[in-house]
Amino acid sequence: MRTRRDLARWTGVALLVMIVGGCFGRGPGRVRPPSIDAGSAGREAIRQYDANGDGVVKGEELDKAPSLKAALKKLDQNGDGAVDAAEVSARIRQWQDSKVGKMGVSCIVTFNKKPLAGAKVTFEPEKFLGPNMKICVGTTDEHGAASLSEETATDNLPGCPPGLYLVRISKQEGGKELVPAKYNSQTILGVEIALDAEGMQEGSLHFDLMP
Secondary structure, three states, X not given: OOOHHHHHHHHHHHHHHHHHOOOOOOOOOOOOOOOOOHHHHHHHHHHHHOOOOOOEEEOHHHHOOHHHHHOHHHHOOOOOOEEEHHHHHHXXXXXXXXXXXXXXXXXXXXXXXXXXXXXXXXEEEOHHHOOOOOOEEEEOOOOOEEEEEEOOOOOOOOEEOOEEEXXXXXXXXXXXXXXXXHHOOOOOEEEEEOXXXXXXXHOOEEEEEOO
């Protein structure tokens, strides 16, 4: 059975392939990060999720902004438990300064503590990041493990660009959705992809779904 160590090794190999292929260096093989207007994205993030109009996303608002909630430790620079436009913009600039075009991304999906095989995992970039971010997808194997890649990649390289994503997990049989809506159409799951993002150093993201 595949272990976390195996998945961590796979992620490391994927990253190494991208480094050797020029993703982090110069030359025609380099994969460049998607173009994002950091200032505009910060303002749009608050416009999208700030329900009470106080200029920040906090409390119950974060529950409806799962990607911001997932990245809160990195976004919340002043420690007030909230996210403002400047903090979102600053975090995006950190991704851009890293020059990382893509990262190897793997995940394990369990349902009621058991591996969920044959599930489609979709990382949907937040709308406020603009039109240049692409959806990333993967399908879980018998161990509940999946590796993700851009759905419409033109560079034939695996992985996802740094960003904030809504996570949607779906499995259908006989036209019936087996995964609760809170994990797909009405998802409460979010993730940040970045070199220093929460969970990325563990080798594989883990989504433990409950009925």
